[in-house]
Amino acid sequence: MTDDPGGPSDSEQTNVLVLRSDTHGIPIEQYVQALRKRLPERTVELASTPAAEHEAIQAAPFVTGMALEESLLEAADALDVFACGFAGTDHLPLAVLAERNVRVTNASGVHGPNIAEHVLGAILRFTRLFHVGDRRQRRREWRHYQTHELQGSTVTVVGLGAIGQAVTERLEPFGVETIGIRYTPEKGGPTDEVIGFEAAAVQEAFARTDYLVLACPLTETTRGLVDREALTTLDPNAVVVNVARGPVVETDALVDALRRQDIRGASLDVTDPEPLPEDHPLWGFDNVQITPHNSGHTPEYYERLADIVAENVRRYDEDGPGATLENQVVP
Template sequence: MAPLEGVHMTDSESNDETVASSDGDDRDVLVLRKGTHGMPVEQYAAAIRERLPEQTVTLARTPDEEHEAIENARFVTGMTLDEDLLEAATALEVFACAYAGTGHLPLDALEERNVAVTNASGVHGPNIGEHVLGAILRFTRRFHVGARQQRRREWRHYKAHELQDSTVTIVGLGAIGRAVCERLEPFGVETIGVRYTPEKGGPTDEIVGFEGAAFDEALARTDYLVLACPLTETTRGLIDHEAFVTIDPDAVLINVARGPVVDTDALVEALRSSWIRGASLDVTDPEPLPEDHPLWTFENVQITPHNAGHTPNYYERLADIVAENARRVAEDPTAELENQVIR
């Protein structure tokens, strides 16, 4: 892709990573202003710039700068892209979404305009894999009981569980699901993977689809049910009343996918009725979870505020993907891109 014309940051300005507006545009990569996980978006722009010393990486730091800079930008990256900003992006060829999920984007409009879209798949594998493993071990050794007794200064033994020989079912075998499998390998567990196309196989001991008797049978012998799938028509409400009735009553639900994959009312009923041992919820429906919601009141429920995705390495891993794609596009505008979800 030929360099675009316009104002860009000089090396001396790169520490601040803010951009003044100008009449032209010589941007190769435009970074939008929204950051994530409480980390300054300047770090993201710096990480891309470090990987692309031969290209011009511009950070639009205000709404006005975004609208002006995107008019002639061909390669844009950011957390989101609303339709108003897309309307101004008359030259856009690639939008590199900085999230793994793209359901919040105007995908139909992007596809109509022949804009290639990529996502951040793979960025979250290590940190969410560790989050899931931590949740499993918390319920296995019942650390939450020990913490409660410590607060009360009670020296009293309590029963715990053992992870070895347990069955862990992982719904979704993308980068996160695979990372969970890798981290479970030393623990001597049996793993069942759930994916749309079981015939493709996967890293688990067994593979089943989302529907039918095989899925129900997997639930019936599951000790830890890990949800790591995207939210689709198939997965919305996947874990409903019937699923909670079917699942082993000693099972623990761990949701790092999206809140609506689980029917919240059914989950509350299952917890009240002891149909499951507990739940670790990094996502909920609704989200944020209202202060008066009953899920806050269960001692066997762990709630984290959609925090499993946080990692200090987020921008570094994301920049690896985005910089490589920007490099490919510069060499060949028709090149296949990593993590491409719309061609």
């Protein structure tokens, strides 16, 4: 409740509808509890069945959840704000939401620490070859093997949002050179060098890269960014780490590059297609690490998400349709 005497009364406080889908196997009820803790003066309602969602969304101006199907959106007559629980929003009917003047926010910032730790672990795995040591331990085989050193390497991070920045910050103590690629290079960033998506600049950066970290949204610019030409441009000792979206990498080109040893390896938390079929050749490479879109998991997920959403509920209460919302992506 606002301290402004001219603000909304108790009866005008915005209630929040939470849709039923969870994420990473964490019960959605934990998200509801986190929101209720931050918004004690409001009603935070969980729609736990399809029928309940369809009924409750008809009069709900502020809705949050992991996804919003277009069929459900058709019933959302009062919807002003949809607070998506994911950082990526490419799975949403964004064009329809924009047409209906529904503002969409995302969960940018929720994933920074956990995905950055995942990326750092993947880089260190390929640097010190822990997977080789693991195989030899399981075989009870005491035999030395050659490894690499991260210090002095060049790490290129595609995407300097919250995740890319968190990755770069955690790399700083390791004595690496960093290149950041972003849509607005004039904004700068935490990397030693920042460039845009101009083809010549990207190719030049890839040619210098030892570890290529993909932490960007999937757009027309980034779709297929790592194609055959890019994989050929990378040094044969380079490693690709993808925590963005599967289609940022051309899968067939990646398989061919691995077979030809055009790169040293890949760590893939996302794939195209996804889930990866059981008979897909990527499963068979010793130098490919595959995790099931799991880098986003953290026990702090709903707590961080609730911080963002609760703040936006307060802003919406204060300023209504003209409110400036954190992480707004549409319109």
